[in-house]
Amino acid sequence: MPKNYKKATEPEDIPALFVEAWMKRDADMLASLFSEDAEFVNVVGLWWHNRYDIREAHAYGFEKIFSESDLVLRKTSVKNLSDDIAVVHARMRLKNQTAKGEVKTPSLRQNIFSFVVQKKEGHWICVSAHNTDIIPGAETNIIDEEGKFKSVNYRK
Template identity: 25%
Template sequence: MTPMSKPEDAPEAFQTAWNAHDMAAFGAMFHEDAAFVNRFGHYVRGVDEIVALHRPIHETIYRDSTLDNELIEVIAIADGAAILHFWSRLSTGPAHPAGPHQVDTLIQAVITRRNGTWRIQALENVTLTNPRTGEAVLRR
């Protein structure tokens, strides 16, 4: 796992675990009681559920996918707590039923420090789409 020694390390840690398709490293980024909302609005709670949501797609349609994350901002809200926003570009490969393509999302995450360790407490991922047509929009 890419260690998170400060909140702004989260986008890179998320990207590294995803790109390695390493579900142990992916799960290690989250507190045991974390909440996760994927880009389709599927809500799960707890690190085991977060990993269970991601493992099947990393074994199938996203097995050759990559993420490219870019930090937008870190908002400190208390000692040991911050809100992050970051862009995430998913590039799928031939394993995806729609073939290779890209999807941009905006991620909001709450990162907290417990016992000296920073982990994700809550994360929500929103697909960027045109609200009038539903067409996917890629950030520039």
């Protein structure tokens, strides 16, 4: 992986650079935001344990699932835990995911990323990321008697 990618000078640069790499479909650039031993959990609970696997998963995604997608950063929040560790939450919007099966035009998705970032050698790098889809109107998930996964709201 080339070493000439932009480096995060502030914690909030990580989600902005993530979106930039996504829009370029550049798995190497995206992976450069992560430490060698970073952890990444995606929206369905797939869990990668190092930069190489994070890169490979996103390269596959850019080719098969998100080749025409549009990812937009909507809001960022930073909570500094120390001078060199922070938690960054980022709300994003995804559209134009690749169609699959009966779903000919996938709907807009919104998500929240949690990035744990650490300052190393003068720049910030992600050591852990977790991506969570926002399900409008839902409070939690449930699996029904047939084994089907559903998002539900107990207040309604």
